[in-house]
Amino acid sequence: MKIYTSLFPPIKGEIGPKTEVNESKCKTCNSLLESNFYKKIEYVFDDWNGEDLVKGIGCYLVSDRLKRILEDKKLKGISFKEIIVTKGDYFKFKSKAYQEEIPSFFEIVIVGTSKGPDTWFKKGDICNECNKPSWAISTEGIKAMVKSQDNQDVIPRQVYRDSWNNEDAFKLEDPADPIFTENFINVLKESKVKDVTYKEAQWV
Ligand SMILES: [Zn+2]
Numbered sequence: 001m002k003i004y005t006s007l008f009p010p011i012k013g014e015i016g017p018k019t020e021v022n023e024s025k026c027k028t029c030n031s032l033l034e035s036n037f038y039k040k041i042e043y044v045f046d047d048w049n050g051e052d053l054v055k056g057i058g059c060y061l062v063s064d065r066l067k068r069i070l071e072d073k074k075l076k077g078i079s080f081k082e083i084i085v086t087k088g089d090y091f092k093f094k095s096k097a098y099q100e101e102i103p104s105f106f107e108i109v110i111v112g113t114s115k116g117p118d119t120w121f122k123k124g125d126i127c128n129e130c131n132k133p134s135w136a137i138s139t140e141g142i143k144a145m146v147k148s149q150d151n152q153d154v155i156p157r158q159v160y161r162d163s164w165n166n167e168d169a170f171k172l173e174d175p176a177d178p179i180f181t182e183n184f185i186n187v188l189k190e191s192k193v194k195d196v197t198y199k200e201a202q203w204v
Pocket residue numbers: 026027028029030031127128129130131132
């Protein structure tokens with residue numbers, strides 16, 4: 001089973017003012033205490049061209065159509081939360097939109113977890129108060145995430161095979177993007193989800 005990180009779905013708008021976030025932070029280290037940053041997302045679409053998977057800041061959103069497919073396929077490691085869909089002031093339907101109204105969208109909450117070596121992020125001290133480590137992006141991480149997507153010289157995202165819980169989507173401990181299995185990618189391909197490109201991660 002191959003694994004991938006960064007699906008690079010298109011950004012189609014921005015997080016809106018009705019968005020509610022989980023703000024409770026550790027008083028000592030300032031880490032977020034909830035694993036999920038958003039309580040409820042409002043996503044303001046600038047346009048819609050039939051995309052079923054879109055990206056916001058620190059979140060992936062799926063259309064009602066894709067949510068139903070992912071549920072039917074019983075993919076593991078994800079759950080869904082309703083979001084508020086709003087059209088921006090200059091919103092446009094584009095020619096590839098497959099229906100005349102913008103669909104409902106849901107946040108994919110990644111509940112799967114796994115572990116990997118500290119390559120893109122270096123683990124710092126563990127906080128006495130909340131037991132969470134601090135994370136600092138490494139030079140390799142900057143190369144991998146900030147520089148060109150197809151840069152071949154970067155260390156791929158790495159996952160310990162022994163730590164995998166057979167989930168199709170999972171997060172590592174560090175703050176980088178989640179990992180998706182080949183199984184997950186194949187469902188996206190079969191369902192003709194648009195504009196999704198991905199990068200292989202590596203078992204170690
Ligand atoms: Zn803390």
